[in-house]
Amino acid sequence: MTAEQLYEVPTTVVPVGDRPYAAALLRRLGPDVPEFQDRLGGALAGVERLLRTCTRDASDPRVRELTGHLAATGGKRMRPLLVLLAAEFGDPDRAGVDRAAVVAELVHLASLYHDDVVDRAPTRHGAASANALWGNRMAAMGGNWLLARAARMSADLVPDALALNSFTANRIVAGQLRELAGPGPEEDSVGHYFRVTAGKTAALLAMSLGVGAFQSGAPRAVADRLVAYGEELGLAFQIADDLLDLLSPEAFSGKEQGRDLLAGVPSLPVLLARDSSDPDDAELRELLAAGPAAGADWHRRALALFSVSRATVRAQSLMHERLDRARAALDALPPLPARHSLDALCDFVALRTG
Template sequence: MTAEQLYELPATVVCGAGRPVAAELLGRLGPDEPCFQNRLGGALADAERLLRERTRDASDDRVRELTGHLAATGGKRMRPLLVLLAAEFGDPGSEGVAQAAVVAELVHLASLYHDDVVDRAAVRHGAASANALWGNRAAAQGGNWLLARGARLSADLVPDALALNARTANRIVEGQLLELVGPEPGADPVAHYFRVAAGKTAALLAMSLGVGAFQAGAPRAAADALVEYGEQLGLAFQIADDLLDLRSSEAASGKEQGRDLLAGVPSLPVLLAREGTDAGDAELRELLAAGPGAGEDWHGRALKLFSDSRAAARAETLMHQRLGRARAALGVLPPLPARRTLDALCDFVALRNG
């Protein structure tokens, strides 16, 4: 699929609002090879069924409603898709591959529960967030339950996949803590941003690819290349998400536009705007320095200024640099349909913020 054709994807496909879209993404991004499409489509359906079961198998009906809420509202299911694509470089029919896909999504869902509590978010995937429905304390514990469920499932994975999952859990929590404490005095805020993004976003995409490759018995060189691809794709994905927050409406993205901006989240465009010296961004720098309390129109004015800012353009350039590194990592992999799909996924990420 070309970059131009990606622009034609419906908003629900590009942004994941309201329903799982990995199967549709696979159909549009993957090569037109029926065996590959059917195998991956069936595996995604199996993983989805298992995910719904495992997020709603608590012993109490009220707990089941909370822990299954976010899985039921939909999402891109990008992490399960990555697990299954990576498994193509080994034996995709290996026992536990679907379980590995569910583990990756459980960790992701848990992080969303926690993020929404920290950000006081009211909407996720186009529906009310768990914290909006049940309160912060219950939502945080719901996220913890999903993490524990993922850990229980991961115990049955092959040793390399289990070890990678354990390391990734540590990286994700450290990334969340680094975001909360902020950079040390005198430290480079942009460098701190990339440390946070590496833990919060890139680590999980890399893990998804790694556990898929390990569980399917792929060669070590292929697994290492896939992990590196995931690291770079994840950083690009986070930058694209930052730009999406500034550019896309709630109807398109499933989240309030500018939610991170209002919450004071130090996204890459915000950091680049604060540190920039370009005269064209002077008003934007002043507005960011004043903060949301500067007036009723602060939010709308900031979003308007960001739309044509040098800071957003610089962030987009950095995103494309990471995508170039991701594509380079694929160079050692055999020319399978899965490799072509991963390459096309870079275009998808690049265009998420459009």
């Protein structure tokens, strides 16, 4: 399957009742087992309805508008999809699986509200961000409301799922704080990057798989394997996003090429280029040291150099190492259609930068 085929999924706002991005992605990941596809597609539609309800059930209509904003603008719903795929290794119809999927997305949405406040981001999912519409304080409190809503829903989950959710919330906040603080005096920048990414990105993907497995009654050994898979997939996913920013035209990725580079985001290729001692990366190192203030051609030249840089090749190699570890975590799992989809998801991540 080509990258173009994998990307042939809706990226705009999807009305409740229609198949969301995750359901379309699931069809691409396969396998072509009608019972499996129908069950997962129906479950995703149910999760979408429950999510829209949960994000807009505040008594004050002004709060409802704020807390339901990002859920209404769309999103990939990758985390609910992972919950449902993990539940296939137990009883996917067991009570609370849909709630576990909504909890995972609520925590994710809350983190987006907080990230946009910290980054002063004007848009999210192609629409105005909550902070742009209501200001930083209201947006931050909206994120807090979503976290509280997730905590309330988590109370009905099985103990192992509840414990993992609580542990992950702590990891996410720690990752955000570590990112704001920057590397410590004795900490190398690449190591810091992976510790931040483990908390901000990988932790929630791992949690999604874990709570899906626990809530469905899957064996503990299976849940542990799925959590390990999620950790590695999350790290690879973030590296792929970093590479997309530098290598993919806006027509393919959906956002301005090099936007993170212009904003000074310390992505993995940037950090590797800064630390590189390769003579071929000398000009790129000088450009990164000068920054965007160096002139109008800075952005164009930096992107051109990243397209052939050894740092970019190294970042791609590190991404594939993480994907290989993710696939290895699946090896001992039963050969269910869900395992096929999780394995294909690794190919999807790799193809995003192909």
